[in-house]
Amino acid sequence: MTKKFISRAMAALCAAALVMGTGDNALNASSSSISAIEDEIAQKREENEQRRQEIENLGGDMDDNEYRMELISEQVDGVNAEIAKYRELIKAKEAAIDSKFLEIDAIERSILEKENEINEKSAEVDTLNAENQENLKRFAKLARALYMSDVSDKMPIFNGSSDWYDYFMYSDVVKNIGKQSYDFMQELTDSIKEQERLIGELNAEIDALNSSKLALEDEKAKFTRQMDELAEERAKLEAEAQEKLDDLYALTAENEELRDRIDDLESDIAANNAALEELNAQLEERIRAEQAANPDRPQYGGDFIWPLEDRFGYITTYFGYDADMDRMHRGIDVGDAGIKGTNIYAAQSGTVTTVVTGCEHNYGRSWNCGHGGGFGNYIIIDHGGGLATLYAHCGAVNVYEGQEVSQGDVIGEVGSTGWSLGFHLHFEVRENGTPVDPFGYV
Numbered sequence: 491m492t493k494k495f496i497s498r499a500m501a502a503l504c505a506a507a508l509v510m511g512t513g514d515n516a517l518n519a520s521s522s523s524i525s526a527i528e529d530e531i532a533q534k535r536e537e538n539e540q541r542r543q544e545i546e547n548l549g550g551d552m553d554d555n556e557y558r559m560e561l562i563s564e565q566v567d568g569v570n571a572e573i574a575k576y577r578e579l580i581k582a583k584e585a586a587i588d589s590k591f592l593e594i595d596a597i598e599r600s601i602l603e604k605e606n607e608i609n610e611k612s613a614e615v616d617t618l619n620a621e622n623q624e625n626l627k628r629f630a631k632l633a634r635a636l637y638m639s640d641v642s643d644k645m646p647i648f649n650g651s652s653d654w655y656d657y658f659m660y661s662d663v664v665k666n667i668g669k670q671s672y673d674f675m676q677e678l679t680d681s682i683k684e685q686e687r688l689i690g691e692l693n694a695e696i697d698a699l700n701s702s703k704l705a706l707e708d709e710k711a712k713f714t715r716q717m718d719e720l721a722e723e724r725a726k727l728e729a730e731a732q733e734k735l736d737d738l739y740a741l742t743a744e745n746e747e748l749r750d751r752i753d754d755l756e757s758d759i760a761a762n763n764a765a766l767e768e769l770n771a772q773l774e775e776r777i778r779a780e781q782a783a784n785p786d787r788p789q790y791g792g793d794f795i796w797p798l799e800d801r802f803g804y805i806t807t808y809f810g811y812d813a814d815m816d817r818m819h820r821g822i823d824v825g826d827a828g829i830k831g832t833n834i835y836a837a838q839s840g841t842v843t844t845v846v847t848g849c850e851h852n853y854g855r856s857w858n859c860g861h862g863g864g865f866g867n868y869i870i871i872d873h874g875g876g877l878a879t880l881y882a883h884c885g886a887v888n889v890y891e892g893q894e895v896s897q898g899d900v901i902g903e904v905g906s907t908g909w910s911l912g913f914h915l916h917f918e919v920r921e922n923g924t925p926v927d928p929f930g931y932v
Contacts, residue, residue, distance in 0.1 A: 531769045534762045535864065541755045541762075548748045548755075555741045555748075562738050569731040576724040583717040590710040597703045601696055608692045615685045622678050763817065774923040789874030794837040794931040795897060797881060797917055798904070802826045806914060809927040820925035821880065825914030830885070834902040834915060836871055837879050837932065842893045842901075844870035849907035865916065866908020869901055876923075877931075882916035883907050 796803070807823040849866040865882035869889060872878045885905020889895060906913045919928045 527769055527772060531766055534766055534769075538759050538762050538766075541759050545752050545755050548752050552745050552748050555745050559738055559741050559745075562734050562741070566731055566734045566738065569727050569734065573724055573727045573731065576720050576727065580717055580720045580724065583713050583720065587710055587713045587717065590706050590713065594703055594706045594710070597699050597706065601699050601703070604692045604696050604699070608689055608696075611685050611689045611692070615682060615689070618678060618682045618685065622682070625678065790839040790897075792838065792897070794879075794919070794928075795835065796932055797835050797837045797879075798824060798829070798915060799832060802829050802832065809925070809929070818925075821882075821916050821918035822928050823914050823916050825912060829904050829915075830906075830913040832904050833900045834869075834881050834884065834904060836895045836897055836899045836901050837917075837919075838871070838873045838877075839897045840871040840873040840879075840895060842869060842889045842891055842895060843872045843878070844868070845887055845889060845891050847887050864909030866910060867902070867905065868908075868916075871895060871901070876921055878920045880916075880918040880920070882918075883910045883914060885913075 802824060804824065804826040805822055806825045807819050809819060809822055811817070812819045846865070846869075847867050865880075867884040867887055868880060868882040869884065869887060870878055870880050881902060883905055884902040884907065886903040887901070888903075889899075889901045895901060904913055904915050917928055919926055919931050
């Protein structure tokens with residue numbers, strides 16, 4: 491596979507070698523000036539690639555955060571659903587407690603009513619007892635009168651009877667009192683007993699109500715404990731939900747910071763790209779000036795041939811804008827199975843103006859290749875008439891600067907030196923220093 495981000499600066503550097511001065515000193519001075527610009531371009535491209543790598547890493551961090559945020563959001567939804575269930579349970583317990591309060595209140599009102607009724611009955615009993623005392627006083631007067639009338643055989647009722655009043659009611663003495671007095675005292679006695687019976691029933695009802703009240707109080711206390719337990723569980727869940735929300739907010743804030751960092755890096759890349767365009771423009775202008783200063787260079791006409799064996803024609807990167815790297819790709823990359831070490835042919839006859847060697851195959855992004863930079867080992871052939879071709883990432887170089895070559899001569903071998911991730915040939919065609927689509931010639 492070819493590495494898409496081949497340096498445009500490298501292409502400009504190679505084009506610089508198209509112009510041959512009338513002497514070696516002029517060529518060396520030109521190459522030195524162009525190389526200095528190329529070094530600056532290479533450095534800026536390396537900075538941009540480092541920024542792109544950092545952006546890729548930051549994007550990965552953001553993706554990880556997004557994944558974690560999605561998981562946490564699902565967890566928050568689950569916890570909130572549990573909280574909602576607890577809220578419903580608590581509401582049910584509160585309703586049950588309210589119901590018990592109402593029942594207890596009703597019982598307390600019943601108890602109060604029965605206590606009031608008992609008080610009324612007790613007051614009636616007190617009144618009846620008072621009336622009975624008056625009747626007893628009258629009876630005592632009557633009894634004394636009977637006694638004075640010599641009715642001593644009737645008096646044993648006063649001598650220690652356990653229920654002298656009942657005895658009195660049924661004794662012969664009473665028969666002497668008179669039917670009216672007897673009836674009145676009988677009614678009075680019956681009323682007292684009836685009131686006492688009602689009071690007993692009311693007290694029994696009050697006892698039963700108090701028992702029911704105690705049972706309701708127990709139920710209410712049980713519901714209250716359950717409600718408190720539910721509220722405690724709900725509070726724990728709410729705390730858990732808040733903790734997860736805090737994590738969610740933290741991840742969101744972190745992603746915003748990462749996005750800001752990416753924006754800054756993209757701004758730096760854009761600024762560097764603008765500087766690179768300016769440097770490339772300077773290089774092309776310098777190349778055109780040097781070509782104009784050497785009008786007597788030989789020109790080779792005719793069509794170009796494919797610089798590789800015909801069986802190798804898989805294009806991994808075409809000429810033009812590279813969206814992946816957000817830049818122009820100034821040539822074509824040819825990579826295919828079995829291409830390693832195969833011959834590279836001169837596409838047209840010409841003069842070898844530039845040969846850069848000393849770069850090793852490293853599948854990486856090393857700039858430690860002299861002025862080869864990202865191109866690794868490369869060759870430039872000037873074909874005259876402002877046309878030149880460039881062959882980059884060579885594994886071996888078979889020509890030297892100043893050598894005249896014919897179309898189809900073997901000039902090197904396919905490699906993966908410089909800024910390359912796999913064995914391939916980067917091939918360029920330049921018109922007056924400006925890269926053009928090689929398929930316009932090949």
